[in-house]
Amino acid sequence: GDSVTQMEGPVTLSEEACLTINCTYTATGYPSLFWYVQYPGEGLQLLLKATKADDKGSNKGFEATYRKETTSFHLEKGSVQVSDSAVYFCALSHQAGTALIFGKGTTLSVSS
Amino acid sequence: SQTIHQWPATLVQPVGSPLSLECTVEGTSNPNLYWYRQAAGRGLQLLFYSVGIGQISSEVPQNLSASRPQDRQFILSSKKLLLSDSGFYLCAWSPRGAGTGVPYEQYFGPGTRLTVT
Numbered sequence: 001g002d003s004v005t006q007m008e009g010p011v012t013l014s015e016e017a018c019l020t021i022n023c024t025y026t027a028t029g030y031p032s033l034f035w036y037v038q039y040p041g042e043g044l045q046l047l048l049k050a051t052k053a054d055d056k057g058s059n060k061g062f063e064a065t066y067r068k069e070t071t072s073f074h075l076e077k078g079s080v081q082v083s084d085s086a087v088y089f090c091a092l093s094h095q096a097g098t099a100l101i102f103g104k105g106t107t108l109s110v111s112s
Numbered sequence: 113s114q115t116i117h118q119w120p121a122t123l124v125q126p127v128g129s130p131l132s133l134e135c136t137v138e139g140t141s142n143p144n145l146y147w148y149r150q151a152a153g154r155g156l157q158l159l160f161y162s163v164g165i166g167q168i169s170s171e172v173p174q175n176l177s178a179s180r181p182q183d184r185q186f187i188l189s190s191k192k193l194l195l196s197d198s199g200f201y202l203c204a205w206s207p208r209g210a211g212t213g214v215p216y217e218q219y220f221g222p223g224t225r226l227t228v229t
Binding site for chain 1: 156171204220
């Protein structure tokens with residue numbers, strides 16, 4: 001079945017450092033790919049998405065590129081802020097109305 | 113704009129007691145609705161989803177049940193809670209449609225933290 005694998009956390013960075021959170025997936029066909037962010041005690045917020053190969057999703061300085069050849073969707077940010085501290089989830093979906101398949105999440109902690 | 117509400121925000125219940133969590137969506141019609149559970153240190157597990165009133169699909173056999181009495185209302189219930197039911201319960205919605213162009217992403221509510229003691 002489909003699956004998503006994320007790098008294990010926690011990831012601890014200093015403010016203004018570069019961030020990469022690795023995400024790879026196993027799926028048939030061409031799923032849509034997503035990054036969600038969860039701040040402490042809150043629900044999940046959609047951060048960015050990509051619906052086809054070579055698409056780049058971007059939002060709030062974060063970006064990720066849908067790489068079909070490596071089945072990857074790594075999340076990157078050039079300069080993190082303390083406010084970026086949260087749990088980040090990579091997910092995929094094959095069609096509307098079906099479950100999102102999530103990775104286990106990666107905790108990011110940014111210190112000033 | 114669309115908003116999704118969940119209540120209560122937190123709940124502490126003894127083992128064997130009943131459960132009712134409610135989720136409502138505003139600003140859209142005919143949404144697909146979902147219940148997920150997030151256990152500590154683990155990812156999100158889909159429990160139920162619904163594509164219409166009275167239409168419920170269960171993904172994981174357990175002592176929980178779901179109902180959709182109205183188009184934008186989704187309820188998660190249990191007759192007798194177990195310790196293993198503790199977790200963070202998230203409701204989500206997605207637009208319903210057919211064919212190309214229908215977005216696949218889901219939008220999540222604020223969640224309910226359930227502790228079974």
